[in-house]
Amino acid sequence: MPDPSFAQRVIAWQRSYGRHDLPWQGTRDPYAIWVSEIMLQQTQVTTVIPYYQRFMARFPDIVSLAGAQEDAVLALWSGLGYYARARNLHAAAQAVVATHGGRFPQTFDAILALPGIGRSTAAAIAVFAFGQRRAILDGNVKRILARCFGVSGWPGLPAVEKQLWSLAESLLPDSGIEAYTQGLMDLGATICTRNRPACEACPLQPICHADRHRLTISLPTPRPDKTLPQKHTMLLLLWHGSEILLEKRPVHGIWGGLWSLPEAERGVDARQFVRRRFGLETELLPALPRFSHTFTHFRLHILPQPLRVSAKATLPPGCGALWLERAEALGAALPAPVRKLLATHDEGVSRSQTPALPGSRT
DNA sequence: AAGTCGGGGTA
């Protein structure tokens, strides 16, 4: 019997040791598979599962999603991050209803044309929903290929990524594409992990270049390190009784489309800012502990500043701001740090003896 | 080719 190929090793391993009970498995419903693939972009399985369950319960099919308010979609995405994914998902659902009669497209190019779906995600949907022979290249596959075939260089570099795509395409099996694709994901998530990979349990160990040359921990080549820029801001908690003022953020930029707290530059007079911006008279309350929030490309140092609104003036219509009861606000599409702030504090008073602020170390 | 876009898991 000839030495099993790369693909045959992955397929055989997947059937015995792979994951078969994830919430989005055991279906060929392209909608269910699509939603899972979008949520799983840059997000780990264990984080996605509860979000996925809630989302599918609320929007069980593409028509219900297409007919939803964007705010309702974003609210279910709150805390998951990369909110453009949710806006694109919503827009794509409406596009499918408008141009495909509500039926998810079945050709690779039509899938790829939908907003939020790139080459790898389109391939994953084509494989799992329609059994098409397509190559994926996510973080798991990049790591497996870089190690097994000794591809050095940071995979974010276009030249390296091109090489990995070429490898991925060349390794596809003639049959069993679903088990193969799922097997790569499962191998990367459970065996060929970034640190402490379980090489002794890997079906690829006999043919793995990195294992033979003791390169496993150094492949794939890590991203070149760069120091994150530091930014500072002040988030205003404007309390009127148990109501708080929320402001809708612009669609583009950080926390796009979410409901956040009014934001002022560090060091400005908060009362004056609020008077000019909203026409409100306020009383300054003691500042809350500052904390920091790290994004992909910068670190934000946040000073939470509560103020008590003495008289609730009428907000200009269409100004993008509104008053919400604290409980209502917690049901809105909030950025994670704002959610944590509102969950921990009300009217400027800590709800707990020891204020457990998000990353309260500065 | 480089920058933008979150949040959490993990060591």
Next chain:
DNA sequence: TACCCAGACTT
């Protein structure tokens, strides 16, 4: 603390 994760999109 620092890195990575079922990446896509814009410039």
